[in-house]
Amino acid sequence: MKVILAGFSKTGTKTMCEVFSILGYNNYDALENGYYLHDEWVKVITKGGTPEDFRQMYKGVDSVTDMPCYFFWEQLHEAFPDAKIILTLRDEDSWYPSFVKQWNELNRSYVTWFINAFSPTLWKIRAFRYHTYKLVSDVARYPCNQKTPFGETLLRKMYREHNTYVMQKAPKDKLLVYKVSEGWEPLCKFLGEEIPDQPFPHKNKGASLVNQWTKQSEIMKRFIYEAVAVSGMVTALGVAAVYKLYAAGHLENGWNLISQHVSMVTNYFFPA
Structure with missing residues (x-):
């Protein structure tokens, strides 16, 4: 593994997923983790995981983004000590409403309702979805037209504590604290990559994740x-x-x- 994205959801994780794809990295985002590694993640979350477990899970994978990986960035780095760590940050007052909007879009989308009701693969990975949502929720729920299951104070506190912990614990020579608004230059310099000859992407703008997945993700199309x-x-x-x-x-x-x-x-x- 080359890089672990430790940034919380809605700090540019989907943009970074696209960035890694442009750089030629084999990236596992939330969909890939659920589709390919659901059983392994249930074991990690409920029973624990060893460095060898993570090495087997991510054999041939260059980068990871979004849930549930950012909660386990430290364990992933233990398994892949040469990997670099990127903490994407966003102003808290813009991050909070964006996170809530994203959560509610996932919960209220007709596409989400439809595939939750009728996709056998989603039935199969129910345990993964349950435990993943539990990581960021004081009340575990499936995305079935529910409002955000946590209060603003709790969510903001979780966000701050996560960012502070990463900045305190990540090896300084392996860590980049980064905002996607900074573009290609600091990111490529940190990763040792040439700057691509194309504009820096901006994905999931306005919490449009479901539409983006529906158009671009082969896993979502299969669902x-x-x-x-x-x-x-x-x-x-x-x-x-x-x-x-x-x-x-x-x-x-x-x-x-x-x-x-x-x-x-x-x-x-x-x-x-």
């Missing part, structure tokens, strides 16, 4: 494909069951029920 297939099967089975009852003379208004069932599913997941 959606699964959900579409499963929801289609559920709808077909429901229609078939109602029609069978109608044909047997048990439902005088069978066709109306079929229409209502299809409309309910369509309007719920794809509102006008």
